[in-house]
Amino acid sequence: MSFVSLALFASLIVYMVYFQINDSETLLNSPYNKRQEEAAQEIVRGSILADDGSTALARTDTAEDGTETRVYPYGSLFAQAVGYSVYGGSGLESSRNNDLIQSHSSIVSQMENDLNEQKKAGDNIVTTFNVALQQAAAAAMGDNAGAVIAMDVDTGSVLVDYSSPTYDPNTVEENWDTLTNSDNGIFLNRATQGLYPPGSTFKIVTALAYLRQNGSFDNFSYNCTGTYENAGFTIHCYNYEAHGQETFASAFANSCNCAFAYMSQNNIDKSTFRQTAEDFGLNQAIDTDLDVTTSTFTLDSDTPDQLTMQTAIGQGDTQVTPLQMCMIGQAVANNGVMLKPYFVKSVVTAEGRTIKTTETSTLRQVMDAGQAANLKEAMRGVVQSGTGTAIADLPYNIVGKTGTAEYNSAGDSHSWFVGFSNTGNNDIVVCAIVENGGDGTAPAINVVRQVFATYFGSGS
Amino acid sequence: MVKILVQISKYVLLLIMIFFTLETFMVLKRKSDEARRRIMRNQIWLMVLFNTVSYVVMYLQSEEPYMILMLICVIGYILVVQILYRIIYRKASLILLNTMCMILSVGLVMQSRLGIDNARKQFIIAAFATMICFIIPVFIRKVRWVSKLTWLYGIVGILLLGAVLALGRVTGGANLNLNIGGISFQFSEFVKISVVLYMAGMLQERTDFKQVVITTIVVAVHVGILALSADLGAALVYFVAYIVMVYVATRNPGYVALGLGGMAGACIVAYRRFEHVRVRVQVWKDPFSDYEGTGYQIIQALFGVCAGGWFGTGLFNGHPDMIPLAYEDFTFAAICEEFGIIFSICLILLCMGMYLLIVNIALRLDRPFYKLVAIGFGTEYAFQVFLTVGGTTKFIPMTGITLPLVSYGGSSLMCTIAMISIIQGLYIMRKDEDEELEEERRERIRRNRQLQRQPQNREQGFRPQQYRPEQPYRPEQQYRQQQYRPKEQSGQVRQDTGDLERKIEEQTKEDLALRNH
Numbered sequence: 006m007s008f009v010s011l012a013l014f015a016s017l018i019v020y021m022v023y024f025q026i027n028d029s030e031t032l033l034n035s036p037y038n039k040r041q042e043e044a045a046q047e048i049v050r051g052s053i054l055a056d057d058g059s060t061a062l063a064r065t066d067t068a069e070d071g072t073e074t075r076v077y078p079y080g081s082l083f084a085q086a087v088g089y090s091v092y093g094g095s096g097l098e099s100s101r102n103n104d105l106i107q108s109h110s111s112i113v114s115q116m117e118n119d120l121n122e123q124k125k126a127g128d129n130i131v132t133t134f135n136v137a138l139q140q141a142a143a144a145a146m147g148d149n150a151g152a153v154i155a156m157d158v159d160t161g162s163v164l165v166d167y168s169s170p171t172y173d174p175n176t177v178e179e180n181w182d183t184l185t186n187s188d189n190g191i192f193l194n195r196a197t198q199g200l201y202p203p204g205s206t207f208k209i210v211t212a213l214a215y216l217r218q219n220g221s222f223d224n225f226s227y228n229c230t231g232t233y234e235n236a237g238f239t240i241h242c243y244n245y246e247a248h249g250q251e252t253f254a255s256a257f258a259n260s261c262n263c264a265f266a267y268m269s270q271n272n273i274d275k276s277t278f279r280q281t282a283e284d285f286g287l288n289q290a291i292d293t294d295l296d297v298t299t300s301t302f303t304l305d306s307d308t309p310d311q312l313t314m315q316t317a318i319g320q321g322d323t324q325v326t327p328l329q330m331c332m333i334g335q336a337v338a339n340n341g342v343m344l345k346p347y348f349v350k351s352v353v354t355a356e357g358r359t360i361k362t363t364e365t366s367t368l369r370q371v372m373d374a375g376q377a378a379n380l381k382e383a384m385r386g387v388v389q390s391g392t393g394t395a396i397a398d399l400p401y402n403i404v405g406k407t408g409t410a411e412y413n414s415a416g417d418s419h420s421w422f423v424g425f426s427n428t429g430n431n432d433i434v435v436c437a438i439v440e441n442g443g444d445g446t447a448p449a450i451n452v453v454r455q456v457f458a459t460y461f462g463s464g465s
Numbered sequence: 466m467v468k469i470l471v472q473i474s475k476y477v478l479l480l481i482m483i484f485f486t487l488e489t490f491m492v493l494k495r496k497s498d499e500a501r502r503r504i505m506r507n508q509i510w511l512m513v514l515f516n517t518v519s520y521v522v523m524y525l526q527s528e529e530p531y532m533i534l535m536l537i538c539v540i541g542y543i544l545v546v547q548i549l550y551r552i553i554y555r556k557a558s559l560i561l562l563n564t565m566c567m568i569l570s571v572g573l574v575m576q577s578r579l580g581i582d583n584a585r586k587q588f589i590i591a592a593f594a595t596m597i598c599f600i601i602p603v604f605i606r607k608v609r610w611v612s613k614l615t616w617l618y619g620i621v622g623i624l625l626l627g628a629v630l631a632l633g634r635v636t637g638g639a640n641l642n643l644n645i646g647g648i649s650f651q652f653s654e655f656v657k658i659s660v661v662l663y664m665a666g667m668l669q670e671r672t673d674f675k676q677v678v679i680t681t682i683v684v685a686v687h688v689g690i691l692a693l694s695a696d697l698g699a700a701l702v703y704f705v706a707y708i709v710m711v712y713v714a715t716r717n718p719g720y721v722a723l724g725l726g727g728m729a730g731a732c733i734v735a736y737r738r739f740e741h742v743r744v745r746v747q748v749w750k751d752p753f754s755d756y757e758g759t760g761y762q763i764i765q766a767l768f769g770v771c772a773g774g775w776f777g778t779g780l781f782n783g784h785p786d787m788i789p790l791a792y793e794d795f796t797f798a799a800i801c802e803e804f805g806i807i808f809s810i811c812l813i814l815l816c817m818g819m820y821l822l823i824v825n826i827a828l829r830l831d832r833p834f835y836k837l838v839a840i841g842f843g844t845e846y847a848f849q850v851f852l853t854v855g856g857t858t859k860f861i862p863m864t865g866i867t868l869p870l871v872s873y874g875g876s877s878l879m880c881t882i883a884m885i886s887i888i889q890g891l892y893i894m895r896k897d898e899d900e901e902l903e904e905e906r907r908e909r910i911r912r913n914r915q916l917q918r919q920p921q922n923r924e925q926g927f928r929p930q931q932y933r934p935e936q937p938y939r940p941e942q943q944y945r946q947q948q949y950r951p952k953e954q955s956g957q958v959r960q961d962t963g964d965l966e967r968k969i970e971e972q973t974k975e976d977l978a979l980r981n982h
Contacts, residue, residue, distance in 0.1 A: 007824045010847045014817040017851060018810050020860045025806045029771030037756055038768045043784050116469065 034103050045106040049073065051127030053087050053097055053105075056164070056350060058131045058357075062087050063098065063174075077174045082139055085194035086166040086295070086348065087132075089174040092181065095192060097130060100294055101349060104128050109354045126355030133162035133350050138459055142167045142437070145455035149448065150440040151419070152195035152327045155456055156335050158425060158432040160365045161344030163328075165435070165456060166295075168195040198298045200324040201438055204410025205260040205392075206421045207319030209333055212257060212383060214273045214281040216376050222253035222383070225268065229256070233263035236310035240266040240318065243409060243445065257383040258391025260407060262318045269317030275306050278316070284371045285333050286343060287325065291368075294348040300325040319408060330423045331436035332368075334405070337380045338425040338434050341372035381427065393422065395450045401461055402427040405453070407446035417441050422449035426457060433460055467525050471779040474522045478804065479776065481515045482811045485567055489818040492560045493825070501560070508563045512543055512570055519574040519780060526781035531581045535588065539573055542566075542592055554602055556896040557889045561822045565870065565885050568815055572871035575800055578780055579792045583873045590875040594882040601883065602890035606897070612834040615666025619683045622659040625652040626690040651876035653691060653699040658880055658887075660687055660703055661710070661841030668714035669834040677711060677720065692731075695741055698852055698866030702845050704728055709844040710837050749862035762789045766857050769798035770806075777805030792873040794865055797857040812871075813854060820847040826892045835891045842884040 032038065050073070053063040062083050066074050075090050077083070088096020098105070108115065108125040118125045142153035146169045155165035172184055172191050184191060193199060216222065231247035233240045240262050242248065248259045256264035269278070279302065283289065287302035303322045304313060315321035328346060336343035344365055351362040372380070384404040387393040392407040405424020412419055420442030425434035435453045442448035488504045488511075520536035523529070543566050550557050569591060576584035605611070629652050667680040684707045691700035708724035711717075735742045744759050752760035752767070769788045772778065785791045785799035792799075801809045823843035830836040849869055856863035867874050869881040 007821070010820060010844070010851075011817065013847070013851045014813060014820075017813055017854050017858075017860060020855075021806060021810060021813075021858055024858055024860075025771065025775065028767075029774070032767055032771045035764075035768070037753075037764060039787060040768060040772050040784055 041103060041106060047124060048106050048108050048127045049124045050075065050090065051105040051129040051355070053101075054129055054131045055136050056131070056133050056162075057136075058353070060136055062132065062134065062136075063090075075175075079136065079139075080175060081171040081173045082136075082143055082167075083134060084171045084174050085168040085192065085196075086134065087174070089177040091178050096194065097132065097294060097348065100296070101130050101352075104130055104352045109358075109360050110356060111354075111358075114356070128360060129353050129355065131350045131353060133157075133164060133348055134166065135164045138165045138456055139167055141455045141459035142452060143169070143171075145452040146437075146439070149442065150189070150195075151438045151442070151449075151452075152199055153435070153437045153452055153456065154196040154327050154331045155433050155435040155460075156331055156344075156346055158335055158338040158434055159344075161335070161346050162350065162363075162365075163346050163348050164433060164460075166194065166196045166348065168193065168199070194295065195438075196327045197295050199326060199438075200298055200300070201327070201419055201421075202321075202410040202412055203319040203323055203325045203330060204408030204419065204421050205262075205319050206330050206333075206406045206408035206410075206423050207323060207325070208257060208260065208265055208317075209337065209380060209384070209406050209423075210282050210285055210287075211265055211269065211273070211278070211317045211319075212253075212380060213285070213372055213376060214278045215253070215268055216372075216379055217281060218273055218277050222379060225253040225256070225264075225272070227251050227256060227261070227264040227267055229259075229261050229263045231263070233266045233314075235266070235270050235314060238311040238314065240314050254383055254386050255391075257406075258386035258389075260387070260392045265317045266314040269313050270310060273317070275304060275308060275313065278313075279304050282323075284369065285336065286329060286368065287323070289368075291328075291346070293346055297328060297346075298326055300329040319410060327436050327438050330421070330438075331434055334423040334425050334434040334436060336371045337377050337384065338427070338432060339377075340374040341370055341377040343368045343371050384424070385427070388424070392446055393424070393450060395447060396422075396424065396454050396457075399454065399457055399461075401457070403457060407450065409445050412441075418445075420446050420449040422446060422453045424453055424457075426461070433457075471522055471526060471782060474518050475777050475779040475803075475805065477518055478515060479808050479811075481511050481518070482571075482804075482808050482815075485511045485515070486811045486814050486818065489560065489564055489815060493818065493821055505559045505563060508560075508567070509543065509547055512563070512567055513540055515567070516540055516543075516570055516574070520577070522780050523574075523578060529581060531585070532577060535573070535577050535581070535584060538588055538592075539570060542588070542595070543570070546595055549599065553599070554889065554893055556893045557602070558822065558826060558892045561819070561826070561885065561889065561892075564815060564819045564822065565882075568812070568819065568870045571800065571812060572796070572868075574780075575796055575803075575871065576792060576873055578803065579785060579799060583792050586875070587873055587878065590878050591882065594879040595886075598883050598886035601886040602893050605887065605890035606894055611662070612666060612669060612832075615663055618659040618663035618666060622656040622663060623683070623686055623690070625656050625659075626687060626694070628652070630690050630694045649875070651874065653694075653696055654874075654876040654880040656687065657699070657702065657845055658842075658884060660684065661706060661838055661845065664707060664710045665834050665837035665841060668710065668837055669832075672715045677715065680711070681707075688731075692735060692739075695739070696865075697735070697742065697745075698849075698864035701852060701864060702848050702866070704731075705848045706841045706844045710841050713840050714833065714837060745862045745864075749859060752859070762795070763857075763859060763863055765789055766795045766798040767859055769795070770801040770858055773802040773805045775806050777801075777803050777808060779803065793867055794853070794863070794872070795857055796868050796872045797854050800871070801858075813850070816847070816850040816869075820850075823888055826888055826895070829895055830891055835894075839888050839891055842888060846881070846884070 049067060050065045052061045052065070054060060055062055061078055063075060063077050066076050068074070077087065086096050088094055088098035090098040093099065094102060105127050107128055109128055110126055115125055138155060142165050146153060146167065150169050152169070153165050153167040154163065156163050170189055170191050177184065228250050229242060229248035231242050231245045242262045243260065248256070248261045251259065251261060251264055282302040287300045290299045291297040301324045304316050312321050316323055332343055332346060345368050347363045349363055352360045354360060381404055384406055387406055388397050388403050393405050396403050396405065403424050404427050405422055408421030409418040410421060411417065418441070420439040423434070423436040426432045435456045437449045437452040439448035439452065485508055488508055492501055492504050516536055516539050520532045524532035546562070546566065550559065550562055573584055573588055576587050663683065664680055667676060684703065688700045688704050691703065708721055711720045711724065736746060748755070748759045748763055752763045754760065756764060765788045769785055772783055777783070780803050783802040785802050788795045788798050797809065800812065820843050823839055823846065827836050827839035827843060830839060846869055849866055852861070852864045852866045853868045855861040856866070867877050869877060
């Protein structure tokens with residue numbers, strides 16, 4: 006009997022050790038755990054740094070009398086991505102709060118602080134954000150609403166995460182009531198959380214579905230008359246333009262709605278289409294440093310033809326975030342390998358010692374390198390001879406896909422562009438959406454153009 | 466500067482705890498009396514040091530002068546109890562006493578940390594209970610008929626529990642306390658003692674099937690009333706004590722199987738029948754599913770358990786105030802937070818040591834009634850620790866039971882001290898008997914020698930009075946001798962001494978076996 010009791014005691018002890026090793030980290034980081042806030046009292050909140058590891062995007066200044074102020078030197082530029090720290094916080098200020106209010110400073114400096122009755126210095130976060138690129142994106146967006154996101158093709162690090170309209174996080178507390186009452190979604194990080202119809206940029210997905218099912222683009226041909234009628238529903242090309250006889254490449258370059266609606270009815274199974282979309286990451290939650298809204302793709306075997314035709318050209322019920330479109334571009338650029346986007350490069354102590362580093366991680370192989378090459382070729386056509394020629398003059402082999410996404414019955418549309426440089430070295434992928442941009446795809450192309458120009462350092 | 470002291474103090478306190486725990490286990494193994502005595506003295510110093518460091522740190526952190534007062538009181542308590550035991554009950558198990566004082570000290574430090582008012586009350590109750598319980602060992606020696614009151618224990622237990630249930634129904638709530646003259650009594654704690662006495666009384670002589678069935682029915686009534694009062698923790702504790710005691714009395718594993726089967730059945734019925742049981746299981750499975758409601762307590766407790774890491778935050782550096790009922794059901798979480806996981810594991814080990822000491826004593830008792838009482842108390846103690854620690858760390862569903870000697874609660878504290886005093890009484894009695902037996906044996910040898918020399922003086926040799934002046938005067942021993950005298954005069958001497966001889970041999974074997982264990 007006493008052995009049973011001893012076994013019970015032993016199991017308690019084993020469980021406690023297991024609990025401490027296994028579960029405590031999760032519980033400590035739980036958003037419900039108010040001890041975080043208490044811990045913060047003992048620590049000067051760490052800084053949030055740009056990708057160079059020194060430029061502060063957010064820092065805490067301590068005045069002579071000990072009052073602390075959270076300062077955002079770039080004002081509204083990183084408002085949604087970096088966030089604010091009052092009222093529960095937002096952006097990285099909220100999601101990486103736990104890193105900022107912990108101190109991994111050396112024992113010596115901690116003791117020194119204790120002796121001097123000073124607070125300890127919290128750890129700093131080194132983000133992946135590039136100030137110059139973010140500034141270029143913001144300048145190009147101007148007063149337009151929308152979002153710009155840029156990723157490193159080979160690592161998945163996010164260089165630009167800009168959302169407009171924006172606000173000044175330095176004055177969030179003072180302006181809280183005004184800001185929360187505004188109805189333009191000013192706090193929303195449109196790049197990661199804004200859901201939009203993808204418009205013609207989604208033809209990248211449709212194209213891969215076609216490629217998967219038919220092996221190559223070679224056998225496709227279609228004669229575009231400006232409208233395509235099927236199942237009692239009519240799809241028309243932008244401005245009812247008739248593109249005439251087209252190959253797959255020219256249909257893609259021209260962003261020919263009729264051709265893609267036709268292929269959705271004749272060349273692509275619904276199951277293949279859905280599988281392709283989901284492989285590209287739609288309907289898949291992304292667990293990263295910032296909250297990302299999951300993009301949705303609802304097409305299945307019961308979807309009526311009319312909706313399938315619309316879905317093929319990026320209308321219908323499909324809803325994507327700019328980040329999602331950027332990731333699709335990234336997968337094509339990276340020979341079919343989709344990487345997990347991340348916003349924090351590393352966490353370092355106040356003295357600069359690295360505590361943890363984010364490793365590049367693969368989400369999945371969306372397509373093989375051959376298919377990726379085919380898609381790149383098609384996207385190259387868009388810039389060289391199709392709807393994206395406005396960016397063709399940039400000298401670094403830009404490829405991409407334009408989009409104009411109608412978002413209401415009046416025909417108002419958002420302007421999209423997702424594109425990447427194809428130099429083979431340090432390439433980036435940039436995606437921009439300009440809400441109600443008017444003038445077709447031009448506004449978004451212009452924004453992306455500015456980012457590329459800044460990145461490659463040639464001005465525009 | 467204070468911060469650094471607190472940081473250093475937490476390692477010091479941890480080291481003290483580790484040493485103390487190791488020493489308790491060393492005594493369980495160590496053979497030489499001298500080594501044991503040295504360890505015992507050592508432990509007293511460790512306790513004094515533990516309390517001094519704790520209260521001084523708490524004073525520095527809180528600047529509450531009461532901390533110093535508490536320190537003086539607690540150290541005074543430890544020293545007085547130790548001295549009194551050494552004077553009055555020289556033969557008591559000092560290691561059991563030390564372990565009790567240490568666990569009590571940890572509890573009082575934590576209570577002082579959480580709220581000085583509760584700590585003060587807790588201390589007064591502890592001191593009061595200890596003083597009252599001082600008479601228990603004497604009582605056990607003098608009053609032999611306690612083992613005859615079987616049905617009184619059973620009836621009193623049922624009446625007390627029934628009263629709580631009835632009044633709880635009347636006032637419309639699961640109120641487990643009864644207020645009498647401004648003092649709140651939790652009867653299920655007192656019944657923990659009476660139910661064990663009842664079972665021991667029932668099973669001391671007869672262990673046939675009928676007897677076991679009658680015992681089972683009465684215990685089932687106890688457990689049933691508790692289940693209806695929603696005091697599931699206590700119900701489980703009684704039930705496990707019942708299974709263990711029946712097994713020890715009958716040595717029949719069939720009863721254990723039946724008992725466990727019955728328990729499983731009862732759990733299923735309780736789960737189906739009672740909403741609050743389902744809620745507790747649900748909360749245990751996924752506390753976050755109802756964070757604001759039913760899961761809140763356990764989640765806060767878990768936050769507390771992991772907040773301090775291995776070494777704890779140090780006293781007054783954590784936030785045990787965020788844990789609901791930190792002074793009662795979730796004291797263990799508060800200890801984990803400020804003293805750390807390693808310290809808490811030591812505390813579990815210390816509780817385990819306490820249990821082993823009780824079992825050790827139980828094994829040396831040969832009267833079934835006393836043996837069963839000790840086993841019953843030991844089981845209740847161990848299982849209570851298991852339920853509360855397991856519940857706080859979400860190892861098992863929370864049963865709402867407190868950690869004996871540590872959690873705040875007068876009834877629980879009083880009853881635990883009473884239980885330990887009873888066990889001390891049994892131990893002292895056993896040692897006295899051993900000594901008497903030893904004495905009888907020596908006497909017989911001398912007598913035999915005398916007989917060989919002067920066979921005509923045979924009758925004289927049986928008079929123990931002749932040898933008495935050689936022994937130091939001890940009241941309880943005199944009592945024992947008075948009791949034995951009539952027997953000797955009644956002419957059954959030969960048979961008695963024969964029995965005694967066998968007993969001595971058996972006991973010596975048993976002792977040897979124990980020590981070699």
